Amino acid sequence: MRPCPGDFLFSAFSSYSLLRKEDPxxxxxxxxxxxxxxxxxxxIWPRSFQDSNGDGIGDIPGITSRIPYLAELGINVIWLSPVFGSPNDDMGxxxxxxxxxxxxxxxxxxxxRLLTTAHxxxxxxxMDMVANHTSDEHEWFVQSRSSKDNPYRDFYYWRDSSGTDENGNPxxxxxxxxxxxxRAWEYDETTDQWYLHMxxxxxxxxxxxNPKVREAIYEMTRWWLDKGIDGFRLDAINIISKPEGLPDDPSVDPAKHSSSIPFVIENGTRVHEWMHEMNREAFSHYDCMTVGEMSATPPAEAIQYAGFESDELHMIFHFEHMGVDSDPEAGMGKWSLQKFDLRELKEILNSWQxxxxxxxxxxxxxxxHDQPRVVSRFGNDAEEYRELSxxxxATVLHFMQGTPYIYQGEEIGMTNVQFDSIEDYKDLDSINFYHDxxxxxxxxxxxxxxxLIYAKGRDNARTPVQWDSTEYAGFSTIEPWIGLNDNYPTxxxxxxxxRENSVFAYYQQLIKLRRGELKEHMVYGTFVPLDTEDADVYAYERHADNGEKLLIIxxxxxxxxxxxxxxAAHNPQLVISNYSDDAHQTLRPYEAKVYKVLSN
Structure with a gap:
């Protein structure tokens, strides 16, 4: 058996910097x-980006081959979804x-080669780092489940049964x-205990x-940063701190020992301590970028994670605006569906700004990779309106303050997919929902x-990128691992x-403005919301320090x-629009435009 990564911990950990009292x-x-x-x-979702070797699965050489395309688009950072060793129970x-x-x-x-070509x-x-959990095939877990006295036992949560049912089952x-x-627990007969899996x-x-777990994670992050990567997206990082004592979920009948409702454990009591520690032991030693995926995190909590003085992370992904088309009364979480109210969407986005x-x-x-395509969700994917919407x-998002993220295919207006059978879907979440x-x-x-799967399923985002109109959309030379969207020929x-007026060309313009002449306005300007109760039109301003203002409609x-x-009454200059002319106070279907007003 090969050594476990982190074996050095058990002999050398006592002298490592985690035990120092002062920040280094x-x-x-x-x-x-x-x-x-x-x-x-x-x-980039590698499995669906570009296949280079004709096996129907996207790969790293395929990504490298498309770097010129990304450079032409104008982006300057790639978030690479997981490419680590994995048996792929949950897509890496x-x-x-x-x-x-x-x-x-x-x-x-x-x-x-990808890293060098990108640079x-x-x-x-x-890199997309998953630190809340591992695969059950990771050597740490293989060791952990082998016996109760294995040195890796406490790398995971193991607990005794709470009792037995009427048939004597644990x-x-x-x-x-x-x-x-x-349920979030799996029984393991080897040691007659259960392990936790959220x-x-x-x-x-x-x-x-377990401090040895934390140092093993920090060692891994330093290893990749030393290799030359430029930062991490941290998956589900705000659930690493579990409630002390692992108490029952009070929202579930205590007499029932299983649940189909996920227990809310976000933002636990020690998570900020550990994020500060992770920054101290790894991130702060490098000129890197860090973003944490954090569901159920309001702005006040986000400031603790990503505050300018917090010494934790640079920014977070929140999920609040992703719930506006779900019906909270339906009791099915994200799988419910209702028409979103623009006023609610604006209230959420404006409050974060x-x-x-x-x-x-x-x-x-x-x-x-976890969300349906926005043009089908908040826009209109009918042929007449797909590109306009x-x-x-894109205009609404890119003119806000914050770092914008483009998901593969978004820049060409890819849409949701509708497969006939659940057998055509690959996402574990969708499959489990259907069978339940x-x-x-x-x-x-x-x-x-x-x-509901057509509207909310994660595979909407995971169909292959549609590169051209040839067979298999230029993604592969054989049938891909998941079906293509039927609209790839167009x-x-x-x-x-x-095409000069394509969605791709429009994204190029937005990126050029943000990284160029309007950087002070789009990146650093003050956000001022307008007409918050308007149910049809989203409008706001961005104010630069030099007195110039942008009006986004x-x-x-x-x-x-x-x-x-x-x-609009101050002789504004039209900066960008998704129409070829300006109808001024008349807003045509899905029209977006940005005016620049010079300082007095």
Whole structure:
């Protein structure tokens, strides 16, 4: 058996810096101008980006081959979704080896070539680090489950049964439910105990209370930063601190020892202590960028994580605006569906803009690997309006304060997909939802469940990038690992690159403005919301220090709207628009435009 990464901990840990009382690095403020504030990030889901070897699966050489495309788009940071060694129970978010590359994606030499090519083109690389849990095939867990006295036993949460049922079967330690459905505990006969998994049973949660776990994670982050990567996106990082004593979920009947409702454990009592420690022991020694994925985190909590004086992270991903099209009364979480109210969406986004202002930095996104396509969600993916609404949504996002993130295919206006059968879907979350609701409970019909998956399923974001109109959309030479969207012959990158008025060209303009002549306005300017109760139009201003102002206006409907704004009376200059002319106070369907008003 090969040695476990981190074996040195058991002989040398007592002298390591974690036990020092003083911080080894002086506090530095993140206020003021920073490269990661001015960045435009492009997220790559490797499995669906570009296949280079004809196996139907995207890979690292495929990404390298598309660096010129990304450079042409204008982005300067890639967020690379997990490429670590993994058995792929959850698409790479179940890591079995932090120091290896997934075989399907290539080799470490392939990764090194990607890193060099990206850097040569002025593009930085963020790795997607999963530190809340590992795969059950990680050597740490293999050792941990082997016996109660194994040195790695406390790397994970192991607990005794809470009792037995009427048939003498062991009952889990508490009633927690996992994010992927069912209970959050898995019984292991080898040691007659249960281990905790807040996601899949093949994703056991790491025990961050154990300082040896924390140092193993910090060692791994330093290893990658020493290799030359430029930062990390930290997956589900705000659930690493579990409630003391692992008590029952009070929202579930205590008599029931299983739950299909995930227990809310975000932002635990020690998470800020550990984020500060992680920054001290790893991040602060490098000129890197850090962003944490943090569900159920309000702005006040975000300021603790990403405040300019917090010494924790540079920014976080919040999820609040991703819930506006879910019905809280339906009791199905994200799987419920309702028409979103623009006023609610504005209230959420505006509050993040104003509450973080001058205190912390935010991230800006409509899409990622876990979310449906925004043009189908908050825009209009009908042929007549797809490009207009895609550009409108991009305008609203990119002119806000924060670091914008573009998800692969967003820049060409890719849409949601509708497969006929649940068998065509690959996402564990969608599959579990369908079988729970249709097969086991009978709560929904096949048609009802599929409609919700069409709207909310994660595979909407995971169909292959549509590069051109040839067979398999230029993604591969064989049938891809997941089906293609039927619209690829007309919605593809080759077509978008050839047209001056395409969504791709519009994103190029936005990025050029943000990184160029309007940097002071778009990155550092003050955000001022307008007409917050307007249910059809989103409008706001950005005020630069030199007195110049931008007026951003976006019609979220397929109907003409008439609007006037104070700045529009001051001889404004039209900076960008998704229409070829300016109808002034008349806003045409999904029209977006930005005016610049010079200082007096």
């Amino acid at each position: 690095v002086a506090h530095t403020s993140n206020a003021g101008k920073q490269w990661w504030k001015e960045a435009v990030v492009y997220q 978010y179940d890591i079995s080896d932090y120091h290896a590359i997934m075989t399907e994606f290539g080799t470490m030499n392939d990764f090194d 040569d083109n002025g593009i930085k690389i963020l 009952l889990p330690p508490n009633n927690w439910g996992s994010e992927f459905g069912g 996601f899949s049973k093949k994703q056991p949660d790491l025990n961050w209370e 104003t509450e973080l202002a001058g205190k912390a930095w935010g991230s800006l996104y409509w899409n990622n 895609a550009k409108m949504l 609701m249709v097969t086991e409970q009978g709560t929904l019909t096949h048609e009802q469940a599929m409609e 919605v593809n990158a080759a077509d978008a690159q050839d 976006a019609n979220f409907t397929d109907q003409e709207q008439e609007r006037t704004y104070e700045l």
